[in-house]
Each structure stands twice: as C-alpha cells, then as structure tokens.
Amino acid sequence: MDDDEQINLGVLLFIPWRYSEDRMFRALQNAGFDDWTLAQCRVFQRVAPDGSRLTDLADQAQMSKQSAGVMVDQLERLGYVRRVPDPADGRARLIVIEGRGLRASETAQSTLDEILSEWKTYLGTRNFTLLRQILDQLREITDPYAR
Numbered sequence: 001m002d003d004d005e006q007i008n009l010g011v012l013l014f015i016p017w018r019y020s021e022d023r024m025f026r027a028l029q030n031a032g033f034d035d036w037t038l039a040q041c042r043v044f045q046r047v048a049p050d051g052s053r054l055t056d057l058a059d060q061a062q063m064s065k066q067s068a069g070v071m072v073d074q075l076e077r078l079g080y081v082r083r084v085p086d087p088a089d090g091r092a093r094l095i096v097i098e099g100r101g102l103r104a105s106e107t108a109q110s111t112l113d114e115i116l117s118e119w120k121t122y123l124g125t126r127n128f129t130l131l132r133q134i135l136d137q138l139r140e141i142t143d144p145y146a147r
Contacts, residue, residue, distance in 0.1 A: 027111040051094030
C-alpha cells in the first residue's frame, strides 16, 4: 500500500475502539443486560466512580444536557444509575452507579480484559506496552477530561 492508499490515522485509532465497544455491548446483551441501547451505554460509561453531574456527562458524551438527562432518566428507570444529592453542593445532584450498573460494569471490564489479553498476545508484550505508552502520551494533549 503506497502513501496515497494509507488509511487515515484517525480511522486506524477508531477501528479498535469500535471493535471493543461492539464486543463489550454484545457481551452485556448476552449476560442479560439487553434492556439498554448503545447510546445509553455511552453515557453510562462516563459516570465517574464517585458520581457525576449531568452537565459533565452531557459534555463528555458530546450531547445536550436535555438529551443526557433523558438518557439518565432511562438508565435510572432500568436500575443502572440513581440520582443523589451532591455532598459538595446541596442544590446539585450526582448520578451514581447502582447495583445493576455495577454488575454490568464488571461484565464489560471482564470482556475488555479478554480483548486486551488477545491484543497483547497478537502484538507481543513489547509492542503492546509501547502502544499503550504512546496512546497515554497522546492523551495528554487530546483528552480534555483526563484527570
């Protein structure tokens, strides 16, 4: 493949993400978490371990606060999250992960661990570690949500 035929680097970064997301979503469905949509999962995965404000979820999911609110309402009805008072601001609410959401997260993490193990075997430990280091470094200048 010559330079004119090379796949865009952004697409090359996206393909493994899409593969992982699709495989985790299928694993969730197969484990009985088949009552939510991929869009809802994308919002859910952004809930911080100690809870998130709706405005932060909307920003990270790149959607309006209203759209994120609808999704959180749906996730709450399904038992994946709940809203609680924010201890840092009595007027605000946090979205926190509920028991069903924790179980779904465990399934997704287990599937991701399998995927990463497969990639490490395929690439070799050295290349896999190098890939991880490079992507972590690139995150420093590309991820406004890095903590």
